[in-house]
Amino acid sequence: MLQRTLARPISVTGVGLHSGERVALTLHPASENSGISFRRTDLGGKQGEIIALTPYLINDTRLSSTVVTDSGVRVGTIEHIMSALAAYGIDNALIELNAPEIPIMDGSSLPFIYLLQDAGIIDQKAQKRFLKILKPVEVKETGKWVRFTPYNGFKITLTIEFDHPVFNRSSPTFEIDFAGKSYIDEIARARTFGFMQEVELMRSHNLGLGGNLSNAIVIDDTDVLNPEGLRYPDEFVRHKILDAVGDLYILGHPIVGAFEGYKSGHAINNALLRTVLTDPANYEWVEFKNEEDLPPAFHKLPRAA
Known part of the structure; x- marks a missing residue:
């Protein structure tokens, strides 16, 4: 079975469940073996660099799964969008957002499922692990x-x-x-x-x-x-x-x-x-x-x- 990514970028806006902040979110295709990563577009310099997701970056679990890097960059409430990515077997994607939290949408993963459907999903050349x-x-x-x-x-x-x-x-x-x-x-x-x-x-x-x-x-x-x-x-x-x-x-x-x-x-x-x-x-x-x-x-x- 081959790895998968998105066919094209796709964007949405919403509100963070815990922060209450307005969030603009864009999902991008990513290259083979790059995995799922995040980037805070509202931050500059080192804090605005791409964050490659691993289980060891989940350093705040109060009511959600939240990435907290060594430099203090936060990407909160990632579990619903990750659930949708799992459902479609997306191996490689870059998730950009301009706030510290993924938008909650309707509280389920269905809006993210619709986003992935709209973006389209393509096979890549490398084998899925x-x-x-x-x-x-x-x-x-x-x-x-x-x-x-x-x-x-x-x-x-x-x-x-x-x-x-x-x-x-x-x-x-x-x-x-x-x-x-x-x-x-x-x-x-x-x-x-x-x-x-x-x-x-x-x-x-x-x-x-x-x-x-x-x-x-x-x-x-x-x-x-x-x-x-x-x-x-x-x-x-x-x-x-x-x-x-x-x-x-x-x-x-x-x-x-x-x-x-x-x-x-x-x-x-x-x-x-x-x-x-x-x-x-x-x-x-x-x-x-x-x-x-x-x-x-x-x-x-x-x-x-």
């Missing part, structure tokens, strides 16, 4: 855990737990095996969510400044406040899967393996990636030059234009 999980790897924290296990494909199983009546109306667990289910149909429309009582606390920490009912599900003491309701009966856990897909794709390569989590979040997802990479016995890099050798989960990646 996959990270194959060779043995179980687990990270545990108080009351939560995540793990990878070997699996010939890509599958995610997540469980959430909130002491609130809204969450008792649907199953707290969702599993999706991408060999048989579509990310765009099952996951992409699920929006981020938050509790009304947390809004003031978040804003006291300069978080959630751009949040509203058009870009997040807001929950009061008893119910969902959004007049249109939920997009899926179990939209909350599906959004956690959307986040996990994006968090894991910060690696920059598709993963051949199964991911499971209980009350997972950005910090522990990133910790799992780092834990895998600490021991070469946990994984191997693989390529699939013959289509018949490709794990079924990757057969249904949308084809290049």
Whole structure:
């Protein structure tokens, strides 16, 4: 399977969920083996240079996955756009923005899916590299855990737990095996969510400044406040899967393996990636030059234009 990039640049404007700032974002094609990278166009000199994404740059995980470089350059809330890039198998892209945070759009990854569709996707000449999980790897924290296990494909199983009546109306667990289910149909429309009582606390920490009912599900003491309701009966856990897909794709390569989590979040997802990479016995890099050798989960990646 070959690497992929965009056929042409494409731009959009929006608002940062946590910063509340207006953001102009442009996605650019990038050369083979260059990976996913970011550039802050509002910064000059060394701070305005291209930032090549790695799991080791995720240095702020308060309610999002945020790149923080050694020189203090921030690119916040990258998980939704990374989730969309994973869905289309984009290996190489440059993401430019003129603010410290990716725009939240409608709180899901669907607007970024539409951007990628409009830009078009092309195959490149180099082979796509996959990270194959060779043995179980687990990270545990108080009351939560995540793990990878070997699996010939890509599958995610997540469980959430909130002491609130809204969450008792649907199953707290969702599993999706991408060999048989579509990310765009099952996951992409699920929006981020938050509790009304947390809004003031978040804003006291300069978080959630751009949040509203058009870009997040807001929950009061008893119910969902959004007049249109939920997009899926179990939209909350599906959004956690959307986040996990994006968090894991910060690696920059598709993963051949199964991911499971209980009350997972950005910090522990990133910790799992780092834990895998600490021991070469946990994984191997693989390529699939013959289509018949490709794990079924990757057969249904949308084809290049």
